[in-house]
Amino acid sequence: MVAFGKKMKERQIQEWQGYYINYKLMKKKVRQYAQQTEVGPEARWLVLKDFSRMLDTQIEKIVLFLLEQQGLLASRIAKLGERQEALQHQPDIPDHLDDIRDAYRTAGRDLLKLLFFVELNAIGLRKILKKFDKRLGYKFTDYYVKTRANHPYSQLQQVFKHVVIYTIKSSVISVGSSLSF
Numbered sequence: 001m002v003a004f005g006k007k008m009k010e011r012q013i014q015e016w017q018g019y020y021i022n023y024k025l026m027k028k029k030v031r032q033y034a035q036q037t038e039v040g041p042e043a044r045w046l047v048l049k050d051f052s053r054m055l056d057t058q059i060e061k062i063v064l065f066l067l068e069q070q071g072l073l074a075s076r077i078a079k080l081g082e083r084q085e086a087l088q089h090q091p092d093i094p095d096h097l098d099d100i101r102d103a104y105r106t107a108g109r110d111l112l113k114l115l116f117f118v119e120l121n122a123i124g125l126r127k128i129l130k131k132f133d134k135r136l137g138y139k140f141t142d143y144y145v146k147t148r149a150n151h152p153y154s155q156l157q158q159v160f161k162h163v164v165i166y167t168i169k170s171s172v173i174s175v176g177s178s179l180s181f
Helices: 004-011 014-019 023-039 043-087 094-136 140-149 155-161 163-178
Strands: none
Touching: 004 023, 004 094, 014 043, 023 043, 023 094, 043 094, 043 140, 094 140
């Protein structure tokens, strides 16, 4: 069985490599934390604080990239909609419609890449939290998710729910169907 870290590395979209969670680093830190807590219980608080900070940083990196990509994708789709609207008032449409269809297909593929990016990161986060709980004997995952996900500006919700992506997907589907793909 291939370890998740290797699978994650293989499945990453190369040009986005720096925006994925650093699963290898986090796994290494979990091992270090396990050793630290064996030394004494007073290290527990420092471990929890450090691990929380590391998770927050990793999630922030993912979310900022995700928001940037969503914005770029939404902008492309809006421009395509404007082009489509402008073409509907012109007599020679067929050649231009093929270009717009291709552009929508490309946007759809890019959307799928973005969904895959989110999914791979969400799996990595779940796995590292599970590993942390198992290695250190804590119920940290529940605490972390409750304290982060219920916050009104939760970055964790962005990773696990990615609502904006589904809105973009709906736009691509509705406009694409009007072009008779």
